[in-house]
Amino acid sequence: MRDSNHVTIHNLTKIYKKQNSEVLALNGISLNVSRNEFLCIVGASGCGKSTLLRIIGGLDREYSGTVSIGKTKITGPGLDRGIVFQEHRLLPWLTVWENMEFALQKGSKEEKNKLIIDHLKLVGLERFKNAYPGQLSGGMSQRVAIARALVNRPEILLLDEPFGALDALTRLKLQQEVLDIWEQEKTTMIMVTHDIEEAVYMGDRVIVMSERPGTIKKEFTIDLPRPRNRSDTVFQQIRKEIYQEFRQVEV
Known part of the structure; x- marks a missing residue:
């Protein structure tokens, strides 16, 4: 069993103001992340995944709702979070x-x-x-x-598409290296990625976000032993289920 909630997000709403208009980026996000959990977030481009990560990191402070680490509300960047x-x-x-x-x-x-x-x-x-x-x-x-x-x-490491600019072989190697670091350092990790296989390989949970305005569409618990086998039948079935949700988001 993991410890109680490390990151708590309640009714988070983010609106971007552009000249005379407003864009609703995140709408009523509520989410708990346990200590030492590896959480992956997937969703369509522009659904607010990176915005959510920036808010947790304290880089964006203009929003409604609450985002807390333990019982302390996030009010800005801090040494308890790395990005x-x-x-x-x-x-x-x-x-x-x-x-x-x-x-x-x-x-x-x-x-x-x-x-x-x-x-x-x-x-x-x-x-x-x-x-x-x-x-x-x-x-x-x-x-x-x-x-x-x-x-x-830091207690929490936030990863925003950390392998997106790398070639396929380097990406696979770094995925495993980050997992090794996670297991060694016992750091809570929250990662945004477009790669569903990557999310299933690395995450304890995978959150699928809807298209803008971003909401939590569905979450999947990845109850597979580590190290994970990407060719395993159950792994591929979970990947397929998430893909179907992700595809519906992008239609």
């Missing part, structure tokens, strides 16, 4: 080590050095600490971005 985007967003004029160091917000120099080394080892890139982002492959850069997001030891 990984589709693009790595490393600072190109800084080395891998300097990018990591730039993200660290607390601790002595010795403590920071240990955190950087530990997290570069976690993603297998300690030998590249003096390299610049332009000297790294896309997959390596995204590993650094994941390490950077984890270096402050």
Whole structure:
């Protein structure tokens, strides 16, 4: 059994104001995420998946409803949350080590050095600490971005299409690496993805969102042992069921 709710979202509604018009992006989202759960969110383009993630991350504070971590309402960004985007967003004029160091917000120099080394080892890139982002492959850069997001030891890691810009083989490898990190670090993870197979492979639950305005259309509990076999009959059946929901969203 997992711990009680880690993230609690109640009646979340988000409206974007554009000149003289308004766009309802999210409508009455209510959702609980347990501690150490791996939650995946899928849905049509423009349904508000990334907006939801930004609100949990504290990057968007203009909404109605409540979003809380434990009993504390989210009012802005915090060290208890790390975010990984589709693009790595490393600072190109800084080395891998300097990018990591730039993200660290607390601790002595010795403590920071240990955190950087530990997290570069976690993603297998300690030998590249003096390299610049332009000297790294896309997959390596995204590993650094994941390490950077984890270096402050956040309770929650938010992943917004983190593998979307990678080739198929690198994507598969990083999926497993993120799962290894999740199991090792015991971090609650919430990931937005367009890839249904990826969601079934990685998630404890998969949330399917409706087209705009975004609501929770359906959720699936993925009760399969890990590591998961993508060719397994039950895996493929779950994938098919989610695909049918996803297809209906996009019609």
